[in-house]
Amino acid sequence: MKVTVIGGSGHIGSFLVPRLVRAGHDVTVISRGSRKPYSEAPEWQDVHQVTADREAEDRDGTFGDRVAALKPDAVVDLVCFTLESAASLVQSLRGEVGHLLHCGSVWRYGQSLKLPIREGSDSAAEPFGEYGVQKNRIALMLKEETARGGLATTSLHPGHIVGPGWHPIGPLGNLDPAVWQTISAGQPLRVPGSGAELMHHVHADDVAQAFEKAIAQREAAAGEDFNIVAPTALTVRGYADIAAAWFGHAAVLETVTWDRFREDTTRDYAESSWGHLYRSQCFSIEKAASVLGYAPRYEPEQAIFEAVEWLVDHGQLHVARPLGVPAG
Structure with missing residues (x-):
C-alpha cells in the first residue's frame, strides 16, 4: 500500500517507518524536516520525504488537501493534538483515502476508578487538562465518523512512550x-x-508494531480504539x-x-x-491483542x-x- 506518515521522524515514526518499508509498503513521511529519526535504519533511503509546517497549513486550511494529493491508501497521523485539526484532515480525506489511523494518548482517560482500564468502560473518570480532553474528543469524533459510514478510522492510545x-x-x-x-x-x-x-509505559517500537498491525487489518480495526501499552x-x-x-x-x-x-x-x-x-x-491490552494480534516485546x-x-x-x-x- 501507499502509506503516508505525518510526523514520521518522531518517537513512534522512527520505528514505524522502517517497519512499513520492510513490510513492502510505499512510504511517504510528512514532517517539518527539522529533526532526524531517533534511530538510524537503511530503510529510510527508500522513504519519500515531504517538508511541511502543519500548524501553519492548518491555519490556512491547506494541510488536509496536501495529504490527500499524495493519494495514499492509508494515513498515519502521529502529531494531531486538537479536534479542529483532526476534523479538518478527516474532511479532506473522506472519499479519497481508505484508512486514517490517529495516535491518541492514554490521557484521554482521567484518574483510574477500576483497574485495568478498558476501552469503552467505566474504568476511568472523565479526562482533564487540555491535552487529554482534546485527545478524547478526537477519538470520539473518529469513532462517530466511521460509525456513520464516513472515513474508515482507527485511534491507538499509547502509554508513556x-x-x-x-x-x-x-x-x-x-x-x-x-x-x-x-x-x-x-x-x-x-x-x-x-x-x-x-x-x-510502552516502548516506541511496540507502539509502531500496533500501528503496523492496524494498517494490515483495516476491516478489523476500522471504527475502533485501542490501548497500546506494555504488558x-x-x-x-x-x-x-x-x-x-x-x-x-x-x-x-x-x-x-x-x-x-x-x-x-x-x-x-x-x-x-x-x-x-x-x-x-x-490499562488492559486485551482488545488490541485479540483484534490486532498486538504482542508487546518489552x-x-x-x-x-x-x-x-x-x-x-x-x-x-x-x-x-x-x-x-x-x-x-
Missing part, C-alpha cells in the same frame, strides 16, 4: 534528570503520595526499587506531602508528577533501561554509578 534517544518518564512521574542522580547515588528520594500510584504497569515504589537495583543497591525512599514535594522541585516537574500520579493508570522496565542506558552512553544523563545489567 519510552525508547532510546529521549528521557523516559521517571519514577516520580516527571522528566527531572536529578531523580536518576539521586537513585544512582543511593540517596533518599522524596516521594509524594503513597508510592503505590501507577504509571503505564504491565509500574508503581512508584516498584519503579524506584527496580531502577536502584541497576546501580547495585536498594532504593531509599522518603514519603513527603505534595506541598513539601512542590517546595523541592520546579513547578513544571511538580505538575508533571501530579498529572501522572493522580491519574494512577493501568516489559516497562526493559524499555526504560534501554532508554536510560542510551542517555548515559551518549552523555545526556549523568549518574553516580555505572549501570548494571537489569534482572530478567
Whole structure:
C-alpha cells in the first residue's frame, strides 16, 4: 500500500517507518524536516520525504488537501493534538483515502476508578487538562465518523512512550534528570503520595508494531480504539526499587506531602508528577491483542533501561554509578 506518515521522524515514526518499508509498503513521511529519526535504519533511503509546517497549513486550511494529493491508501497521523485539526484532515480525506489511523494518548482517560482500564468502560473518570480532553474528543469524533459510514478510522492510545534517544518518564512521574542522580547515588528520594500510584509505559517500537498491525487489518480495526501499552504497569515504589537495583543497591525512599514535594522541585516537574500520579493508570491490552494480534516485546522496565542506558552512553544523563545489567 501507499502509506503516508505525518510526523514520521518522531518517537513512534522512527520505528514505524522502517517497519512499513520492510513490510513492502510505499512510504511517504510528512514532517517539518527539522529533526532526524531517533534511530538510524537503511530503510529510510527508500522513504519519500515531504517538508511541511502543519500548524501553519492548518491555519490556512491547506494541510488536509496536501495529504490527500499524495493519494495514499492509508494515513498515519502521529502529531494531531486538537479536534479542529483532526476534523479538518478527516474532511479532506473522506472519499479519497481508505484508512486514517490517529495516535491518541492514554490521557484521554482521567484518574483510574477500576483497574485495568478498558476501552469503552467505566474504568476511568472523565479526562482533564487540555491535552487529554482534546485527545478524547478526537477519538470520539473518529469513532462517530466511521460509525456513520464516513472515513474508515482507527485511534491507538499509547502509554508513556519510552525508547532510546529521549528521557523516559521517571519514577516520580516527571522528566527531572536529578531523580536518576539521586537513585544512582543511593540517596533518599522524596516521594509524594503513597508510592503505590501507577504509571503505564510502552516502548516506541511496540507502539509502531500496533500501528503496523492496524494498517494490515483495516476491516478489523476500522471504527475502533485501542490501548497500546506494555504488558504491565509500574508503581512508584516498584519503579524506584527496580531502577536502584541497576546501580547495585536498594532504593531509599522518603514519603513527603505534595506541598513539601512542590517546595523541592520546579513547578513544571511538580505538575508533571501530579498529572501522572493522580491519574494512577493501568490499562488492559486485551482488545488490541485479540483484534490486532498486538504482542508487546518489552516489559516497562526493559524499555526504560534501554532508554536510560542510551542517555548515559551518549552523555545526556549523568549518574553516580555505572549501570548494571537489569534482572530478567
